[in-house]
Amino acid sequence: MDIKVSIELPTSVENSWKYIADIQSHTQWMQDALSITITSDKCKGVGTTFECLTAVGPFRLTDEMEITDWQPPYLMGVKHNGLVSGRGKFSLEIIETGTLFTWEEDLELSWKYGGKLGESLAAPILKAIWKKNLRALRAQILNRQLPVESQTAEGLDQKRKTRLTSETRSIVSRPPGGGAIREKDAIKIAKASNYPAPNIVGELPDGSIILETLEGSTMLKDLTSRPWRIHQHAKTLAQLHRKLGDIEAPPSWPQVCPGSSILHLDLHPGNVLITTNGPVVVNWNTVARGSASFDAALTYVMLRTGETDSKLFARLVINIFRKTFAQFFAKAFGKEQIEKYLREAAELRLLNTNLSATERERVFALARGELD
Numbered sequence: 001m002d003i004k005v006s007i008e009l010p011t012s013v014e015n016s017w018k019y020i021a022d023i024q025s026h027t028q029w030m031q032d033a034l035s036i037t038i039t040s041d042k043c044k045g046v047g048t049t050f051e052c053l054t055a056v057g058p059f060r061l062t063d064e065m066e067i068t069d070w071q072p073p074y075l076m077g078v079k080h081n082g083l084v085s086g087r088g089k090f091s092l093e094i095i096e097t098g099t100l101f102t103w104e105e106d107l108e109l110s111w112k113y114g115g116k117l118g119e120s121l122a123a124p125i126l127k128a129i130w131k132k133n134l135r136a137l138r139a140q141i142l143n144r145q146l147p148v149e150s151q152t153a154e155g156l157d158q159k160r161k162t163r164l165t166s167e168t169r170s171i172v173s174r175p176p177g178g179g180a181i182r183e184k185d186a187i188k189i190a191k192a193s194n195y196p197a198p199n200i201v202g203e204l205p206d207g208s209i210i211l212e213t214l215e216g217s218t219m220l221k222d223l224t225s226r227p228w229r230i231h232q233h234a235k236t237l238a239q240l241h242r243k244l245g246d247i248e249a250p251p252s253w254p255q256v257c258p259g260s261s262i263l264h265l266d267l268h269p270g271n272v273l274i275t276t277n278g279p280v281v282v283n284w285n286t287v288a289r290g291s292a293s294f295d296a297a298l299t300y301v302m303l304r305t306g307e308t309d310s311k312l313f314a315r316l317v318i319n320i321f322r323k324t325f326a327q328f329f330a331k332a333f334g335k336e337q338i339e340k341y342l343r344e345a346a347e348l349r350l351l352n353t354n355l356s357a358t359e360r361e362r363v364f365a366l367a368r369g370e371l372d
Contacts (some may be wrong), residue, residue: 004102007131013092016073017073021044035052063080064081080107109201129224177195182284193247195247198282216273217274244295253288258290268303269325295328296337304322
C-alpha cells in the first residue's frame with residue numbers, strides 16, 4: 001500500500017522541521033492520530049520509539065513506530081512494527097515559496113484488517129485523510145505566524161487571502177466592507193448574549209479582528225474519529241441553532257427570510273470547535289437576519305448534499321454517515337420546521353459558485369424530494 005501526499009508550506013525548511021521534529025505535537029494536525037506516547041528514553045533522533053493511537057471511522061489501532069532516519073531539517077524516516085508494518089518518511093525540500101513537505105508511506109495491513117483487500121479499501125481513505133492533515137498543518141503554521149507579522153502592505157494582503165481552518169485559531173481577516181463589519185458585530189452580539197463564540201482580543205488597521213486562541217477539534221473531526229458520538233453531536237448542533245435563534249439581529253443586516261434572528265448561514269460540524277469549555281462556533285462572515293428554522297434548513301441541505309473527493313468505497317461510507325447525521329439533526333431541531341424552509345434554503349445554497357456539478361444536482365434532487 002503505497003501512499004504519497006505533498007503540500008507547500010509558507011515558511012522556511014528550518015521552521016517547518018520544528019513541527020515535524022516535535023512528534024507528540026503531530027496530534028494537533030493529524031486528524032486520525034488521537035494520541036502519541038513516547039516509549040523510549042529519548043523523544044527525537046534515530047532509535048526513538050513511540051505508540052500512536054490511530055482512528056479511522058469506527059476502527060482504532062495502536063501503531064508502534066521507531067525512527068530509523070533523522071536528518072534535520074530535511075528528512076525523518078520511521079518503521080511501523082505493529083498491526084501495520086512497513087516504512088514511512090517525511091521529507092522537506094526548499095522551494096521558492098517556502099518548503100515542499102512530502103509524506104510517503106509503504107504499508108502492509110495484518111490479516112486482522114483484511115490484508116491485501118483491506119489495503120485496497122484503506123488506501124484512498126487514508127490518502128484523503130492525510131491530505132486534510134497536511135492542510136491542517138499549513139493552516140497551523142499560518143495561524144502562528146500571522147499575529148507576529150509586521151503590518152506591511154504585503155503582510156496585510158496575505159492576511160486578507162487567508163482563512164484559517166486549523167484546529168488552533170486566533171485570527172480572522174476579511175477584505176474591508178459590510179461583511180467584515182457584520183462579522184465583528186455578530187461576535188460581539190453573540191458574546192453579549194452568552195452564546196459560545198470566540199472572544200475578540202484585538203483589531204488590526206485594515207479592519208481585521210484578532211480572536212482568542214482556541215485549542216480543540218472541530219465537531220467534524222471528532223465525528224470522524226468517534227462516530228459513536230453522532231447522536232450527541234447532532235443534538236448539540238441543533239441546540240446551537242436554537243440558541244442563536246433567540247438572539248436578535250440588527251435591522252440593518254441583509255434579510256434572507258421573514259424573522260429577526262441572527263443567522264450564521266454556515267453553521268455545520270466543520271465550524272463548531274469542541275474545546276475543553278464546550279462547543280464554540282467560528283467563522284461568522286456570512287451572518288444575516290431571518291428565521292432560525294431557515295438557518296437549520298440550510299445546514300440540513302449542506303449535510304445532505306455535500307461531496308467528498310474520496311474514492312468510491314470511502315464516498316459511499318461518508319455519504320451514508322452524513323445522511324444519518326442529517327436525520328438526527330433534523331429530528332433534534334424539528335423536522336417540520338426544517339421542511340418549511342427546505343426549498344428556500346436550497347435556492348440560497350445554489351447561489352454558491354463553488355458548488356460542483358454533482359453537488360448542484362444533489363441540491364436540486366433534495367428540493368424535489370428525490371434524493372435517496
